[in-house]
Every structure is written in C-alpha cells, then in structure tokens.
Amino acid sequence: ALDVEDRDDRLVFFSGNGKGFSKNASTFDQIINDKDEAKAFEAGFILCTLLTQAACENIKVPMIGGGGIFMEVNKAKTKVLFLPEDLFKPAAAGLSNSEYSGLQGHWVNPTLFGLPALCFMRGTIAYRMLTGRFAYPSTDQVERNADIMDRKFLPLELSVNGVDKTLAKEINKALKLNSNIVSIPGKKQKGKASEDLTPTASFPLELLYAAKNNSAETKLTDEELQAKAQAYLKTQASKVN
Numbered sequence: 001a002l003d004v005e006d007r008d009d010r011l012v013f014f015s016g017n018g019k020g021f022s023k024n025a026s027t028f029d030q031i032i033n034d035k036d037e038a039k040a041f042e043a044g045f046i047l048c049t050l051l052t053q054a055a056c057e058n059i060k061v062p063m064i065g066g067g068g069i070f071m072e073v074n075k076a077k078t079k080v081l082f083l084p085e086d087l088f089k090p091a092a093a094g095l096s097n098s099e100y101s102g103l104q105g106h107w108v109n110p111t112l113f114g115l116p117a118l119c120f121m122r123g124t125i126a127y128r129m130l131t132g133r134f135a136y137p138s139t140d141q142v143e144r145n146a147d148i149m150d151r152k153f154l155p156l157e158l159s160v161n162g163v164d165k166t167l168a169k170e171i172n173k174a175l176k177l178n179s180n181i182v183s184i185p186g187k188k189q190k191g192k193a194s195e196d197l198t199p200t201a202s203f204p205l206e207l208l209y210a211a212k213n214n215s216a217e218t219k220l221t222d223e224e225l226q227a228k229a230q231a232y233l234k235t236q237a238s239k240v241n
Contacts, residue, residue: 020079027066028044043078045209046071052202052203055115063121064089064104065108068082068092068104069081100139101139101141105139105144107125111145111178112182116182118199119200123170123173123177124175126174126208127156127159130211135175136153149180151176154229155168158228160214173196174199182199
C-alpha cells in the first residue's frame with residue numbers, strides 16, 4: 001500500500017512484467033477517452049470483434065470494464081489483455097462512484113452471465129464508440145441498475161443521425177438485456193415487451209466498421225433528430241414514472 005498525492009487513503013498497486021506489451025500500451029478506458037478518435041474507434045472495433053469470436057466459439061471472457069482491459073493498438077499487430085475478474089473487480093470496488101463507473105460500472109451488467117452478459121458488454125462498447133457516451137450514464141449503481149431494468153436509454157438511431165437500421169436494432173437489443181428478460185426465456189408477453197431479445201453470438205461487424213464513415217443519404221436535419229429524440233425521452237419518462 002502506498003500514499004498517493006491528493007488522496008487521503010492509501011492505495012494498493014499490483015506490478016509485474018506485461019509480457020509482450022511495450023510502454024505504449026494503455027487501458028481501453030484511456031484510449032476511448034483520448035482525443036485520438038480514429039484510434040478509439042479502432043480499439044473499440046477490435047474489442048467487439050474479439051467478443052464476437054469469443055461468443056461464437058463459446059470462450060469465456062472476463063466481464064470487466066475498460067479500466068481492466070489493456071491494449072496496444074498498431075497496424076502490424078494489436079495486443080489485448082483482460083485482467084482477471086477476481087483481481088480487477090475488488091480493486092475497482094473501493095473507488096468513488098464516479099471512478100468505479102468509468103472503469104467498470106458503465107461497461108457491464110452485473111446481473112447477467114454468459115452470453116447475455118457478453119452481448120450487453122459488446123453493445124455498450126459499440127454504443128460508446130458511435131455516440132461518445134454510455135447508454136446508461138448514471139454514476140449511482142442503484143440508479144443505473146434501475147435504468148437498465150427500465151431500458152431507459154436513447155436508442156442508437158436517435159443518437160446517431162443516419163446510422164444503419166440493422167446495426168441500431170442489434171445494439172439496442174443488446175442494451176435491453178436485463179435479468180428479467182433472460183430469466184424468463186420463452187415467456188409470452190404483450191405489446192413491445194414481446195419483441196425478440198434472444199441474445200445472439202453473431203454481430204454485424206461489417207456494419208459497425210462502416211459506421212465509422214457515416215454517409216447515409218437518409219439523414220434527418222439536426223433539428224428533426226433532436227425533436228424526435230426529445231419526444232422519445234418524454235414518452236419514455238412517462239412510461240417509467
């Protein structure tokens with residue numbers, strides 16, 4: 001445990017040889033918050049590709065946030081390291097709500113496991129890549145979990161003007177996954193609740209990469225998109241209340 005400047009508490013540091021990594025390696029959280037948008041998009045796409053491969057091949061991946069994923073992104077070969085959950089999650093738990101959310105809480109749904117958890121995390125990364133923000137941004141864990149249960153987020157098509165509809169549907173579906181949905185598979189529900197939210201290992205990676213250069217001809221004006229988003233949020237708030 002070491003004293004850290006500007007903190008009253010003492011922090012525990014883990015150190016070791018990051019075999020295969022150079023000094024240019026950093027966490028995904030650092031990359032995506034950096035000013036290099038091209039590198040951030042590339043890193044996010046690599047993670048979505050990796051998670052899709054893991055889902056399709058039934059490979060277990062630690063469900064940790066961007067603060068526990070180390071990456072070294074370069075054209076020749078990108079390296080990725082997921083820290084073990086048993087190491088990173090307890091370490092992050094002692095941080096403030098804001099710090100914890102940025103490094104861990106915003107990225108995963110702690111009530112999900114297996115494929116649903118992986119799909120939610122993949123959707124979160126894709127949403128963050130394309131919008132620059134998290135779908136469930138609250139730094140209060142109780143409030144964030146409530147928002148997830150209520151599916152209280154702005155759909156991708158109302159956040160990114162002209163985004164591909166198929167891509168938006170897939171990402172929105174992943175972000176709607178919660179413990180109620182996955183614990184009652186096959187249960188018939190009425191209305192919009194009846195939409196198919198079955199987690200799928202596959203993901204439209206080619207559409208995600210194409211979204212980097214969004215050149216859709218069907219874009220709304222900024223005013224039209226904002227009006228539709230505000231109307232959606234008003235209706236959503238009424239339903240939640």
